[in-house]
Amino acid sequence: MSRRSSLAHLLPELVRTLFARRATVRFPSEPPVLAEAYRGRGVVHAELCVGCGLCVRDCPAFALELEREGRHRFRLVHFEDRCAYCGQCVDSCRQDAIALVSEFPRASPCRTAFTRVLVTHEASEE
């Protein structure tokens, strides 16, 4: 740094900030800007899911539950309030059926709203 003055050292940066493009997002009035890779809500391609339970086994937060009633009848339930959004389920799934999309989970005054049934698989081929 060439400038040696020690009083008001921040002044040039203040002026620069004043005329710079504003750093603040316009979030509530405009939609949020999320990265493409952002790990948000979980979605499942129901037709690909075979109910193997690998995602349930590897989930570190026990946020997925598989309710099984027979070989081809199962429900995959996701608890958003427990989920760590780590993406381990995406990695563990061998069918590429599960994905975390670029949309953050919404707040809710009621915890039951966070329980989402991702897949309801009725016995189709039986």
Add this chain to the structure above:
Amino acid sequence: MKGAGTVGAIIRWARRRSPWVLHFNSGGCNGCDIEIVDTLTPRFDVERLGILKESSPRHADILLCTGPVTRQSRARLRRIYEQIPAPKWVVAVGGCSCSGGIFRGGYNVLGGIDQVLPVDIYIPGCPSRPEAIIEGILQLLETIE
């Protein structure tokens, strides 16, 4: 408080536009906490929505809690809640303050703010994004009577 007529409307308007928050970490991992602080800084700047982060519970309207509530911080959490003058609201930020999240089942965690305090709104995410926190608080303000 159910204000009648114009006065009530003005008070309701003021409450919605001036929520001062107090942040308490009940045992979180810092992830949500830095995102809460992040909402104050230039990128998100919640002051434009009237939100100020206060340092004394007496000045606050909203208690922003993070963490799964460890046994040691439980009493403190309740005390801070009691120090906030009415009307007051509690927001649980992050998965572990909603349900215990990834720490559920740990021997020293109670598993969520609602084990100790009545929670008005839950913000999931691990950590919750600043946008999600803002959205959650705004959603809470919508419901203010």
Add this chain to the structure above:
Amino acid sequence: MSRITIPIGPQHPALKEPLSFLLTVEGERIVESALRIGYVHRGLERLFQDRSYVQNVHIAERVCGICSHIHTTAYCQGVEALLGLEVPRRALYVRTLLCELERIHSHLLWLGVLAEHIGFTTVFMYAWRDREIVLDIMEDLSGGRVAHAVNAIGGVRIDIENDHIPAIHARLDELERQMEMFLGVIQHERTFQARTRGVGCLTQEQVQRYCVVGPVARASGVAMDIRRDQPYAVYDELSFRVITADEGDVWARTMVRALEIVESMGMCRQLLDKLPEGPLASRAPRRVPAGLVISRCEAPRGELLYVIRSDGSDRPARVKIRTPTLPTLATLKDQLRGVHTADVPTILAGVDLCIACADR
């Protein structure tokens, strides 16, 4: 003069994390301080034993939200050693890149916190504004601002696409310009100096006695850095300086961390330039052969140590974490004796405590 006792914490604006102090003061001078930790103890080491090696990667990530990636690095490295697994070089490069990005983010965050504690709100705002640059890079790469979920046992889960690299370089350029401004403020702003020079001094001898690590040790003239002393990942292929200072006060720590940011940016550029082609992960079995391993990493706050013992099953028999904050906590009693109450936040910020790590 009468003595009063000031309780600080666990909820206090000077503390982002719960931690409790009892300060006995005479006038504005502190005569005694008592520290109480444990508010963030979540029993993580026990949780490690209850879950599988794969799940534990994510538990390790949530030991601390600021240095999340380095925890998973230390953990994965340990498990990979137990497995005798060869990690692809591209994976190691990505891992190291994230480590350095995280160091930049952590140090900038810390600079902001320090500035806020000495009442320099503007620098706090600027530091956090410019931290967003790093967060943006990390979010674009990994999909997470704070929790990256990059590491997996045997490699990494994300890739850096070649057309992303110029954008990252451009962002680093921007950050470099800002760092010049911050360095100028640290070196020349008089009020900043007045609040940080000569505050919270630790001598080299004290540092060694308390086994302090990381930037705090380096600011007292102890040149120790795991990245150089016992290179892990690909640090032996990078050229970098270990920044040290002699003063041992908060100002020196600021300077060390600020220069480390500059060093880290240089390392990021080297990593991006040298990025080899190849696979991103090798397949890891779920069961880990019995054994004991010690894994060391240089976290933003200093040496991080994981001890992992395996009994041959799919979950560890014991995971012990030794975090860099722990020895620093012990020095606080020394540092706080006789200082002005107004310097307490400065000292606390100066050593950059990470209670979530220390309590686990």
Add this chain to the structure above:
Amino acid sequence: MRDVASAVLTILVFPGFGFLFVCALAFHWIDRRVTARFQGRVGPPWFQPFADFVKLLAKEDVLPVGAHERACALLPMVSLAAVLTAALHIPVGGYVVTSFEGDLIVVLFLLSLPALAYFLAGWLSASVFSVVGGSRALLQYFAYEVPFLMALAGPAILVGSWSVSRISGAQSGGLWTLLVQPIGFVLAFIGLIGKLKRSPFDIPKAKSEIGAGPLTEFSGRKLALWHLSLQVKTVVGIFLLVDVFLGGSGGGISLSGVTLFGVKCLLVLLALSVTGVLYARLRIDQLATMGWRVLAPLALVQLLVVVLVGG
């Protein structure tokens, strides 16, 4: 009868309480907005101070056990009443409610009352943070008050009158006091920052050190009054500085005079905001050292120059 009515109107509306209230909120908003802009943020919308005020009025009012209830209820009112009364003697755009020889002394006294009330509030509200904050407020008071008084004595001696309106009026033809006594202006400005407990002298209410200082335990209505009294004090302090050092409205009551006065006030406010964002907070001992080793001697030099050359 009409005199009484107009007097009541003057005190309650212009340039009395109503006007001051609006000014206080407006200045507070401008200050926050400007600060935010300098920090790269957006800042609050224009109605923010009003919303904050109304919300606090409608909030529960609690005090901890052990706090002196009556004193805690009275002190914010004393503080607010003092600054409002002080405002009556200060010309606003050339218009003054009451003016008499020696009202500068009264104004200075009334402006230092809030500091004492602030200290007592800290002392009596039964919290360690507020006690520490209160004692800091008192220490700070001694550090800035003497240079501030001496700096304002300079123009009074020069003009030969201790009336704010006379000092203001005396500059209408000739030079601004600022140009004659630059050191005095700088000292008064620094003193004002100390008086208003603004950054970098926000030592008694240092957020990261002692919570909200003396106001830590206040809530609801009392807190609203405290905030309002500090905001009104900002306005009154700026008016005083403009009148004494910057030539007030330039003499007489006219539209251009009022506009000129307003512009000068905003400039002082801007200067306050910029100083606030430029520096780190000083420590109380550093401020005391600065007050006695630098500011007070400088004020003395300025006074000597005025007495020897001007008088």
